[in-house]
Amino acid sequence: MADKTKVGKEYPPVTWEVERGKIAELAKAxxxxxxxxxxxxxxxxxxYKDTPAPPTFLTVPMMWSSSMPGVINDLQINFMMVLxxxxxxxxxxxxxxxxxxxxxxxxxxxxxxxxxSGSRMDMVTIEILYMDQNGEKVAKxxxxxxxxx
Amino acid sequence: xxQEIYFEDINVGDEMPELVKGPIVKLQHxxxxxxxxxxxxxxxxxxxxxxxxxxxxxxxxxxxxMGFVGQAITSWIPRKYVKKxxxxxxxxxxxxxxxxxxxxxxxxxxxxGENIVSCEVVAHDENGDVKITxxxxxxxxxxx
Numbered sequence: 135m136a137d138k139t140k141v142g143k144e145y146p147p148v149t150w151e152v153e154r155g156k157i158a159e160l161a162k163a164x165x166x167x168x169x170x171x172x173x174x175x176x177x178x179x180x181x182y183k184d185t186p187a188p189p190t191f192l193t194v195p196m197m198w199s200s201s202m203p204g205v206i207n208d209l210q211i212n213f214m215m216v217l218x219x220x221x222x223x224x225x226x227x228x229x230x231x232x233x234x235x236x237x238x239x240x241x242x243x244x245x246x247x248x249x250x251s252g253s254r255m256d257m258v259t260i261e262i263l264y265m266d267q268n269g270e271k272v273a274k275x276x277x278x279x280x281x282x283x
Numbered sequence: 284x285x286q287e288i289y290f291e292d293i294n295v296g297d298e299m300p301e302l303v304k305g306p307i308v309k310l311q312h313x314x315x316x317x318x319x320x321x322x323x324x325x326x327x328x329x330x331x332x333x334x335x336x337x338x339x340x341x342x343x344x345x346x347x348x349m350g351f352v353g354q355a356i357t358s359w360i361p362r363k364y365v366k367k368x369x370x371x372x373x374x375x376x377x378x379x380x381x382x383x384x385x386x387x388x389x390x391x392x393x394x395x396g397e398n399i400v401s402c403e404v405v406a407h408d409e410n411g412d413v414k415i416t417x418x419x420x421x422x423x424x425x426x427x
Contacts, residue, residue: 159317162314163318164351165354168354180361181363188354188357189357189362193319194318196320197320198319198320218346218372220372221349221369221372222370223369276369
């Protein structure tokens with residue numbers, strides 16, 4: 135079960151340089167061929183500085199850096215029993231190629247819940263605030279992990 | 284691509300244009316694993332998935348389905364106006380599923396000088412099983 139003593143703990147920041155190719159690759163993997171993700175000129179015509187990151191792009195730095203699996207491990211959550219319950223993003227500005235993001239995961243809360251069927255679960259909320267190369271806020275991600283017991 | 288849209292164009296109760304994705308094929312899980320960095324074999328290795336209790340084999344990445352819903356949103360409301368987007372994962376998706384995304388405007392308001400519309404979104408499969416329920420806020424320009 136999740137280690138409740140770690141509520142409030144911050145993990146080492148993940149740094150990630152955003153590449154144009156990665157933005158296009160994620161969009162294509164989703165099957166989203168909107169030209170704003172694939173073509174800088176098309177993006178500029180539609181009011182962007184460059185090809186913007188799709189809405190779920192911030193999963194990329196967390197997964198490729200293995201940061202999220204590391205957090206799950208540190209919280210002593212059983213990988214086999216964990217479900218991704220919720221995911222939420224607040225966007226403060228667009229993410230573009232060349233941005234150097236720094237994301238700091240923090241354990242926001244761990245709550246025990248009992249489902250209608252009587253099974254017990256830990257609800258673990260991880261928040262990650264992403265800053266850019268100028269120290270400006272870019273986005274906040276919130277992940278709810280559900281560990282069944 | 285999304286057309287330009289204004290706060291005045293949107294009314295509470297308006298429906299988001301429906302988006303249909305799929306049927307999902309296993310190859311898409313491989314592409315998504317590589318793109319996202321989520322290499323959990325539950326999504327790409329049938330033997331592993333069966334060994335951990337998925338009798339029909341691999342299941343889709345929840346974040347792939349969240350990506351589908353994101354596509355539905357930004358095909359309607361330009362990416363640059365989306366301020367907040369969150370989902371609850373309600374059910375597992377499998378290869379062969381066709382996912383339909385619908386949405387509806389729940390609220391519009393002026394907040395701190397921004398023209399905010401709040402919408403609910405749902406993704407369900409061909410049997411009507413819900414995979415994701417979610418919500419997004421967008422800050423839209425005004426004609427005025």
